[in-house]
Amino acid sequence: MVNAARRQDIKGKLVFLWFAGLSVVILAGVIAGYHVFTKGLVITNLTDLVPWGLWITIDLSSIAMAAGAFSICAVVYLVGLKKYEPIARTATFVGFVGYSMAMLCLLMDIGRPDRFWHGFVFWNPHSVLWEVTMCVGLYFSVLSLEILPIIGQTDWLRKYVPGLSEKLVAIHHYAPVLAIFGLGFSLLHQSSLGGTYGVLQARPAWYRPNLSVLFIYSAVLGGVSMTLFVSMLASRISSKARVDDSLIEQMAHFIGWALLGYLYFRFWDTFSVSYTYQPGRSEAFALLTKGSLAISFWFGEVIFGMVVPVFILLKAKLRRNPTLRMVALGMIAAGVIAYRWDVNLMGQLVVLTYLPQEIAVRYASYTPSLVEILTGAGVIAYGMFAVSVGVLFFNVVDHYRVEHDVVEHLPQVVSHDGALPQLAE
Amino acid sequence: MTEQKIRRRDFLKMIGAGIAVALGLRSKRTAASGPVGHSPYHWVMVIDQAKCIGCGYCTLACQAHNDAPPEIHWNRIIEVGKFEKKTVYLARPCMHCDHAPCVSACPVKASYKRADGIVMMDYDRCIGCRYCEAACPYGARAFNWSEFDGDNPAVPKWGVPEVPRRPRGVVEKCSFCYHRIDYGLELGLKPGEDVVATPACVVVCPVGARVFGNLNDPDSKVSQLLASTPHFRLREDMGTHPRVYYLPARNTQT
Numbered sequence: 001m002v003n004a005a006r007r008q009d010i011k012g013k014l015v016f017l018w019f020a021g022l023s024v025v026i027l028a029g030v031i032a033g034y035h036v037f038t039k040g041l042v043i044t045n046l047t048d049l050v051p052w053g054l055w056i057t058i059d060l061s062s063i064a065m066a067a068g069a070f071s072i073c074a075v076v077y078l079v080g081l082k083k084y085e086p087i088a089r090t091a092t093f094v095g096f097v098g099y100s101m102a103m104l105c106l107l108m109d110i111g112r113p114d115r116f117w118h119g120f121v122f123w124n125p126h127s128v129l130w131e132v133t134m135c136v137g138l139y140f141s142v143l144s145l146e147i148l149p150i151i152g153q154t155d156w157l158r159k160y161v162p163g164l165s166e167k168l169v170a171i172h173h174y175a176p177v178l179a180i181f182g183l184g185f186s187l188l189h190q191s192s193l194g195g196t197y198g199v200l201q202a203r204p205a206w207y208r209p210n211l212s213v214l215f216i217y218s219a220v221l222g223g224v225s226m227t228l229f230v231s232m233l234a235s236r237i238s239s240k241a242r243v244d245d246s247l248i249e250q251m252a253h254f255i256g257w258a259l260l261g262y263l264y265f266r267f268w269d270t271f272s273v274s275y276t277y278q279p280g281r282s283e284a285f286a287l288l289t290k291g292s293l294a295i296s297f298w299f300g301e302v303i304f305g306m307v308v309p310v311f312i313l314l315k316a317k318l319r320r321n322p323t324l325r326m327v328a329l330g331m332i333a334a335g336v337i338a339y340r341w342d343v344n345l346m347g348q349l350v351v352l353t354y355l356p357q358e359i360a361v362r363y364a365s366y367t368p369s370l371v372e373i374l375t376g377a378g379v380i381a382y383g384m385f386a387v388s389v390g391v392l393f394f395n396v397v398d399h400y401r402v403e404h405d406v407v408e409h410l411p412q413v414v415s416h417d418g419a420l421p422q423l424a425e
Numbered sequence: 426m427t428e429q430k431i432r433r434r435d436f437l438k439m440i441g442a443g444i445a446v447a448l449g450l451r452s453k454r455t456a457a458s459g460p461v462g463h464s465p466y467h468w469v470m471v472i473d474q475a476k477c478i479g480c481g482y483c484t485l486a487c488q489a490h491n492d493a494p495p496e497i498h499w500n501r502i503i504e505v506g507k508f509e510k511k512t513v514y515l516a517r518p519c520m521h522c523d524h525a526p527c528v529s530a531c532p533v534k535a536s537y538k539r540a541d542g543i544v545m546m547d548y549d550r551c552i553g554c555r556y557c558e559a560a561c562p563y564g565a566r567a568f569n570w571s572e573f574d575g576d577n578p579a580v581p582k583w584g585v586p587e588v589p590r591r592p593r594g595v596v597e598k599c600s601f602c603y604h605r606i607d608y609g610l611e612l613g614l615k616p617g618e619d620v621v622a623t624p625a626c627v628v629v630c631p632v633g634a635r636v637f638g639n640l641n642d643p644d645s646k647v648s649q650l651l652a653s654t655p656h657f658r659l660r661e662d663m664g665t666h667p668r669v670y671y672l673p674a675r676n677t678q679t
Contacts, residue, residue: 040593041553042571051555051568111553111568111594118552122533129556130532201663202526202562347559354563354659355505355515356671 015238015392022385029378032371036108045369050348052109054368058376059105060193060340062098062383063136064215065333067223069095069143070179070186077179086399087247091227093150093396096143097386098223099136104379128196135189142182145171150394191216197347205284206347210269214339217262222336225255229329231399232322234391241397245322252325256313259332263306266339279359280352288346296338305335464540467640468601468616470627471647471656472516473672476634479504479514482583483626483635487518489584490602490625494573499565499599500626508674516635518626519544519565519599520659520667527557527566535595542668543601551595558596562660563667566598584625601637602626617645 035043046053068091075081076088107113119133151157152168194215197206228248234241273285288297309328312318319325351362368376390396479502487493487500500518507513521544527536528544535551538544558566572593580586588604591597602624609615609622616622617638627635638647650656651670658667 040571041568046570048558048564048567051558109554111555111596112551112592115550115552118533118535118550122535122550124529124532124534126529127532127556129530129554133532196556200526200530200560202560351564352562354517355503356657356659356673 022381025381029375032374049364050366054372055105055109057341059102061337062101064219064222065226066095066098067219068227070182071220073179074183077176092146093390096147099140101383132189132192135185139185190219203347204280218336222333225329225332231397232326234397244399283361284346284350300338304331466541469640469668471636471670473634474674476632477514482629485583486625486629489579492586497567513674520669523666526560530556530560548595553594
């Protein structure tokens with residue numbers, strides 16, 4: 001008894017330390033962010049040759065990690081595999097946090113954050129980036145609607161503002177409709193984020209159709225893996241998170257096969273670049289496989305991002321070990337993040353010249369500045385903070401939650417004279 | 426059941442209304458790909474590499490007239506090689522492409538194409554996402570990483586500012602001195618011939634390596650030069666159709 005109380009005490013202290021630590025990082029990020037807003041982007045290491053750096057990588061990665069929301073919601077509400085509904089709840093919350101992280105990054109990255117709304121008012125339908133802007137904005141609205149029922153289900157709201165709680169929970173009724181919109185917007189912008197790079201003829205390392213396909217594919221993989229990873233990790237740390245391990249195992253098995261498919265496509269995507277010499281593209285390939293991106297490519301993407309997790313998730317004995325499975329899922333997510341980093345930089349570090357006498361390449365360099373690292377860490381810490389709050393206070397990871405929130409109103413039979421029917425004797 | 430149906434219909438109505446409002450808010454600017462509408466003018470610039478001596482006066486005049494900060498060069502001079510022991514230079518303004526990658530890339534139509542071919546920048550609309558910088562094959566775009574609030578070292582020696590300074594956080598580039606062209610046309614002058622109506626870099630060039638004019642006018646200097654001399658444009662393989670033509674370094678003594 002004494003032992004249990006003591007354990008509780010230690011656990012409470014650890015939770016406090018976790019939140020305190022995250023708060024410190026967030027605070028550092030806020031201070032660095034303030035400097036960005038007052039001094040401008042001159043304090044970053046971005047240049048006219050490498051205009052997109054660490055923040056864009058975090059932005060792309062957060063959006064990819066959020067892709068579990070649309071994928072699992074589509075599986076549950078459109079395909080009709082209702083047994084995965086508890087995971088959809090986690091995925092939706094993680095998705096909401098991911099998109100808010102992405103928007104924080106973008107707000108810092110654009111030169112005129114006061115004009116962030118221009119994309120919604122001044123349309124350029126020819127621009128892939130415009131399409132991304134619209135879809136991200138609209139999908140964030142969908143996600144906001146999707147998490148309102150989760151907020152409505154909290155005990156304190158139900159107790160103190162029951163009217164509001166009931167209204168918020170009622171939105172869950174539209175989950176299938178929201179899933180359709182979520183699927184549409186996500187398929188559009190998750191792949192268009194790859195297309196944003198892929199349509200630029202000026203950058204031969206990017207200019208190919210594969211990027212759109214690989215972006216949506218890897219986003220679904222990374223997003224679902226991240227959702228499962230968060231669920232498993234939370235269930236080990238907090239008693240508030242309860243998972244049905246067999247449910248996760250089934251999904252992880254599927255991810256294993258899907259990852260094998262991704263390995264195949266990523267292999268051809270990379271290999272096809274090596275066929276013939278093409279100015280700009282071949283140099284970028286060298287950069288990726290033996291240059292400054294090699295560590296991130298071989299270790300981040302290939303070995304720990306694909307080969308090892310494929311092995312763990314497809315071998316039943318290894319997959320059934322929860323610790324190994326959790327590590328494999330985390331590796332997949334990290335591999336997808338490494339892929340975003342590699343894509344973003346390989347097109348920018350190699351610049352094709354426009355001189356007529358020689359089509360030559362120039363090399364640019366980029367290392368994020370301290371301000372970029374601090375603000376980026378702040379955004380990531382905010383994401384961890386938000387997910388922790390979700391686990392502890394909104395029960396977002398709870399596979400055994402009993403659905404008692406949807407109140408069914410049975411039709412009241414009224415007779416023609418308006419009198420209530422008499423109860424049967 | 427009926428209650429549910431009505432609610433669903435209301436939901437769809439709300440979405441419909443939302444789309445209608447969004448369509449109403451749409452900007453009415455011309456389409457993003459290619460020039461729209463007709464103009465009697467087709468502005469082009471011809472740069473003669475046989476004449477250019479790489480003095481850089483064009484860059485300085487440009488910085489003064491357009492009030493650009495010292496670290497931003499709308500016009501760049503690049504040493505590209507030797508021809509008969511003489512150094513050859515390449516002057517690179519904005520190409521004002523007919524199929525401008527920056528115009529289709531810009532998410533908010535801050536970059537747009539005028540009917541007369543000039544690729545414009547709307548500095549009040551630009552959000553500073555820098556996608557156009559990645560899209561431009563010619564490196565013609567520069568971002569305002571910081572506020573330019575000091576003195577312009579090129580002023581007044583190389584000219585007096587004619588356009589307002591750009592704020593921090595927007596992308597800028599060569600505008601073919603559109604303000605001089607528009608003002609000149611208003612006064613009934615001929616851009617390319619009358620100094621006031623011609624881009625500053627063309628006016629300042631001490632060796633006459635730059636020529637500006639209307640390609641729609643067969644008698645203009647640019648039309649005649651391009652008809653009589655072999656010429657090339659940068660990265661024609663990409664199909665951007667630049668409006669800056671180069672006459673290559675060649676033996677002009679014959």
